[in-house]
Amino acid sequence: MSATFGDRIKITLFGQSHAQAIGAVIDGVPAGMHIDTDRLRAFMDRRRAKDELATARHEGDEVVFVSGIVDNVTCGAPLCLMIENKDTRSQDYNNVSVVPRPSHSDFAAFIKYGGHNDIRGGGQFSGRLTAAMCAAGFICLEILRTKGISVVSHVSRIGSIVDDKLNPLQSMEDVNSRLVTSSFPVINEKAKEKMREEVLKYKAQGDSVGGEIECAVYGLPVGLGGDFFGGLEALIAQAVFSVPAVKGLEFGAGFEFSKMCGSLANDSFTLDSTGKVITITNNCGGILGGISSGMPLTFSAAFKPTPSIAKEQNSVDLSDNKETPLVIKGRHDPCIVPRAAVVIESAVAMAIVNADGFEV
Amino acid sequence: MSATFGDRIKITLFGQSHAQAIGAVIDGVPAGMHIDTDRLRAFMDRRRAKDELATARHEGDEVVFVSGIVDNVTCGAPLCLMIENKDTRSQDYNNVSVVPRPSHSDFAAFIKYGGHNDIRGGGQFSGRLTAAMCAAGFICLEILRTKGISVVSHVSRIGSIVDDKLNPLQSMEDVNSRLVTSSFPVINEKAKEKMREEVLKYKAQGDSVGGEIECAVYGLPVGLGGDFFGGLEALIAQAVFSVPAVKGLEFGAGFEFSKMCGSLANDSFTLDSTGKVITITNNCGGILGGISSGMPLTFSAAFKPTPSIAKEQNSVDLSDNKETPLVIKGRHDPCIVPRAAVVIESAVAMAIVNADGFEV
């Protein structure tokens, strides 16, 4: 329960920001599955830093399959995939090795690992690792796709700017297909422009800003997940909170539930025109008792602002236990939320392929 | 990853609301630990329904240790603890067996288990199971206590009424000790009165209401938890979302982070009067990079309103696939939030004793 996730399709992550590579081993992928490298490249590209909203560290993020495939078809052996770290500038981290960056893992990792932690780029705690998560997530998303299950997400908030909400009663067909291919997916294009301005405003100040991703899974059969610790919320939460910078998660109406009464919160049952049992509302976000209800599964995740900012901050020099000001070098995202959409899609896919009742 | 939680101190739950009993097996508890049955009884009592705010089903919730102890001292064998179900009225569930209750597990479980699910009292999906979670949680809390780690929670919201917030910079000594022993813990006694009125108002309408629990863990050393799927947020989230009715979870500033800029969100380091490294603010809720920072660990969980309400609702008869009105019998809580405080304390304790770096 650390570098490895799942009981059925086990995903093991490895790598640090400035190690030779990052990657994942995926055990349990069915044999005979074709890996569409064009789709993979397009998917990885959605996470890649490429414009002024993101870090100046530019990686190709090419995924190499070290094992598990023959002629691009899975052979039943564990998949090992790797992404090289190329554009590293480890010298940027010389001054932070004993002066922890506020709200980064530095201090906690320094104490935990007795000073042996890999500080360069944040080591294994870096957002860089989400590239490996995405590559593994892509495999899981492809498995879902063969079952008619789709995952969609959008940037629902950056700072003070909000996007429209996904309609929890819609089907995949009703969702704008732009979202699935966009590097900055939003429902309302005007909101995107304002979000872009919001990020650039903070960037100009040497600052950063947080945000939210809303995500929906369409096409789930009734019956995935289960009781106790195998509930869908529990599984998805473990995966989503593994994404660096996520600090909040809610399913369906989420925190709004705390203000609601049961008669308004409850999702009554009815029949659709085909005689299928559906609910009139979907406050539960498609999960009843930890089990998929057949309605769209919806959730939102909150991201804290990138802790690496250009402004001077207060810290402590751990070598002599004295307070000291800190100016962070290195290249950082003023806002990681647009790039995180595809990471959240990956996380939820990893959870669903490991849910009880999911047949690979 | 279903009925069993954890890698180190493995907790396996069992039971249904109207089975002979509910319980837990706890594997990995150190030998030589004295079980203080008075403390256990007091702890279980905080969850027990006992007044007009709760269900009319009254259970003694006496915990019997079937194995793992000799003369009330743990012997190194797995602990099996059981709580009998005594005050069951299974006949109340005759009409719901094929007419699923809205926002309950009934429908999803019926489909998942091919109609063989135990509908009585909600089966294994019942809030009744939280009694077993509390008994297991008590053991974990006692293990934490021997390390000087304390867990405190309070009802931070019911419907429109909010309590004061826990100060994330305080130490355990500064927290009102009433919280730790109360069946309805709140910081501000006036808020409690209003909450009570809020619940009774909805109860009078045959309705229910949701709420929030805020929780803090004091005395954690720096260094518990870790990278990837072993992060503290991921572990705690899996445990907390296993609690029925929880639909939201946030750590530290949580969803507020999405509106913040980095320079205000970041927790700068400083030294306290003893020379210990602390942070000036604690927006991160005591977790950096998935690792405990030494500051109080804080989080909030949102609960949906009890879905069992007296008001007539719409449902579908699964035996003939026709829409039908439903009036729910049975005895139910108009608001489970006060009783859930101790369940949340249990969940977080289960997570922490399983965190990397925690030495039993």
Next chain:
Amino acid sequence: MSATFGDRIKITLFGQSHAQAIGAVIDGVPAGMHIDTDRLRAFMDRRRAKDELATARHEGDEVVFVSGIVDNVTCGAPLCLMIENKDTRSQDYNNVSVVPRPSHSDFAAFIKYGGHNDIRGGGQFSGRLTAAMCAAGFICLEILRTKGISVVSHVSRIGSIVDDKLNPLQSMEDVNSRLVTSSFPVINEKAKEKMREEVLKYKAQGDSVGGEIECAVYGLPVGLGGDFFGGLEALIAQAVFSVPAVKGLEFGAGFEFSKMCGSLANDSFTLDSTGKVITITNNCGGILGGISSGMPLTFSAAFKPTPSIAKEQNSVDLSDNKETPLVIKGRHDPCIVPRAAVVIESAVAMAIVNADGFEV
């Protein structure tokens, strides 16, 4: 990986020899399975001590289902089953608490658990726990039975007396059905008589004797198990070596392989009369590369003699670290091998239902 076995149908054991009860939680059993209590009783009866070859401790071994069933049909919730310990005489163990019995767990457990181990009847290390293993194994065997998979075993050796060998090319239909229902299963009835005499001879001397169980699984499809740590041998070995007193295990030709050349050891392929691929010999014991080959799966397990003997032995008083003679009281089996046949059947069934490719 201690009290819990398996990834798919997780079995968690609990209990000590003189605890209130022993039992198991079984998570992942499909809903809708009827528990045939007559068959269960007959199965448990094969393990029960009942004649002069076994201990004088007589337990009814009635299995109570605490959870997981409604009207004797599984409901999808974890099964918790319990067997009470009734005929305990804890006072017999007063003199062994600080004087460890040779070749028992006493000494190692005393050190491991700091003297808090439950010495009565051997605590959780007692052969008594195999009753819980059998009850859990029965559930797994019933799951196998619905797939047409049968498990058969016999006492292949006690001391110097050997039974005939199972023919590794036979099908279940060819195997004498006596084996499946016998409390002392042997192929050759004359061997059984000699084995009985062998045991009584050692019993008369206040001594005990070891033996072997040979086991076969019929009706396995091709393709269960897998590579690395998920190989059938690895899975079965973990389960079988969990049975107290097992000290050796071999699959197919086993240790004989070490003396063989490849051309004689290899199992050539051919077609049977129906065109099905079979092997001409079955030295591999039905497992190729950790995967079932479709041939009968065969293995043998070696049991050490019961370490509790009436003869005086040398030990050490741990309270004052002085050598001391020891005479063991308590009631013990002069030979546990006949009673172990059904335990081995249980262990292999637990492994197979957890093998990759086994569909529940």
Next chain:
Amino acid sequence: MSATFGDRIKITLFGQSHAQAIGAVIDGVPAGMHIDTDRLRAFMDRRRAKDELATARHEGDEVVFVSGIVDNVTCGAPLCLMIENKDTRSQDYNNVSVVPRPSHSDFAAFIKYGGHNDIRGGGQFSGRLTAAMCAAGFICLEILRTKGISVVSHVSRIGSIVDDKLNPLQSMEDVNSRLVTSSFPVINEKAKEKMREEVLKYKAQGDSVGGEIECAVYGLPVGLGGDFFGGLEALIAQAVFSVPAVKGLEFGAGFEFSKMCGSLANDSFTLDSTGKVITITNNCGGILGGISSGMPLTFSAAFKPTPSIAKEQNSVDLSDNKETPLVIKGRHDPCIVPRAAVVIESAVAMAIVNADGFEV
């Protein structure tokens, strides 16, 4: 429970014989451990094919650390190590893809993976994977070494030739240090000569031969391992039976126990000259009740002969389901047993670092 082993120091293997690389991810290695690459190279060299007794496939087996270290010191992140496959000749396997080699995984893998299995060199079922197991095992052995725990093995049998037995009462100091560095470790040098002749005799006949490895672990504290599925035998067995070609395993007196009486089999306790509790004999092989006793832990593993032989064999063409003769090309070991010694040492080390009570 497939590509991943262990609960504490989790080892995940990947790779196929002719994939780009094989390797392992090791999660849980303590930070600050120096990786001695010279020792690693010497260890890997003991497994490498290099003379006439082994395959003509010659690999350098250089271990590359993709992640987890900084300047050859572990940093707390998962170690990913890789070994490239360089000397592959995949064309040798063209004729076996639909004609399974007897006693290989081919047939079972073909059915299991629907013909998508990687047949080249045996895919993930190849003995080649033991190089990755050794690299991971080296890390575990180094962890053991820091605790004063040593693992030694020797070739105890090849065909009809046997070596002397390890004395189960000796300490590490008494064991000939040649064993620890030898590529063909035997106690009795004369036996080695005869074994060498035995292998060459079978090789000349286009045949192969099986054998046994005996292994001992010295310096274990009392108290590692535990009850139920966490017993040392169960853990070691899962690891050892994961090694391709292992078909038998016995601890201490092993199968001899089945012929023994308790009074001769039991290991009486006594005190050594320093007052430490030891046993007079060590038939139990250093394990009591699944827990280390403080005596040397001893076991033997039986290997089947390499199934790849030059002699023509019978098989079936799976493309048209007809019987066909098969002549195997490719390069193979006439006897893998000498090279397997270090693999067995690796397997047992992987098990021990994951035993309950082992403190990393």
